Amino acid sequence: MASAKDRILDSFEDILIKEGERAATMDAVAAAAGVSKGGLLYHFPSKEAMVEGLCARLAALTAEDAEKIGKAPEGAARYYVRTSLYVDSPLDRAIVAVARLVQQGHPAAAQTFAHIEGLWLDALEKALGSRPVAQAIKLMGDGLYYSATFFAAADQPAKVSEAELEALLEQVDALVERI
Template identity: 60%
Template sequence: MASSRERILDSFEDTLIRDGERAATMETVAAAAEVSKGGLLYHFPSKEALVDALAARLLALAESDRSRMVDDPEGPGRYYVRTSVYEDSPLDRALVSMARLAQQGHPTARATLAQIQDLWLGALEKGLGNRTAAQAVKLLGDGIYYDAAFFSGDGAPRHSAGDLAELLTVVDLIVASYSSSAEGGSRA
């Protein structure tokens, strides 16, 4: 069984995803985590402390993902696009809950999401050797993620395995295009 602290953080995340920032009161989170309000306050003395802990969780998950991206045998571009399908994973849930906070203008949420975007873009740029190629691949993956996370109401995948294979071919073309332009000089 998860620790009280993790159950509270999970409940905060769940409430943000399901009901939004306004519904994620300390009382609601405590009840969902099946702890007293005093128990919640022991671990998180304020809602801001909950947000900070959620941000730390998300950053740790994103750093782990970045490491897998860098080490992927197919390359960082293919990894990023291949893993951009929403799967309700811990990373997905932390991202969506933080996005719910960012939608309300929460500065910690916005800063955390910006930091993660920079982390992933930096890994792609280093791996692909070109910022424009990295941005193109990142935007392709982000589009897939956005589409799957926010528009698959019935939970069914919005893209088939064949669709994903074709998109990975596009990634290969982008990478090859910028690799060959680097070898042949600058692009006009």
């Protein structure tokens, strides 16, 4: 069973994803997490503390993912693009929730996004040995992710089929081979 702190962050994340930042009040999060308001305040004395907690979660999940980039048996570029489809993973959920906070102007969320973007780009550059190629791969993956999150939000299947993804990965391979 998840700790109260994790349940609170999970609930905050879920409300942000489904209903947006305005609906993510302290009372709503406490109710969704099944804790008293005092219990919520014990772990997170303010909404900004919950934002910081969610940002820390995203940073940790991204650091784990950035490590996988360099170790991926299929190669860093293929790994990044292949994992850029929204699958409702803990990382996906944290990204979408923090993106909602960025849209509302939360400085901690914006700083976290800048940090995670840098982590992924640096990991790709280190693995590929070329910043411009790393940027191109990252932009391909980001475009897939952007598209996939909108389809997921509308409860529609991903726009990119397995065959289309494989064809795109062949182009990724061709780009990487040019380095």
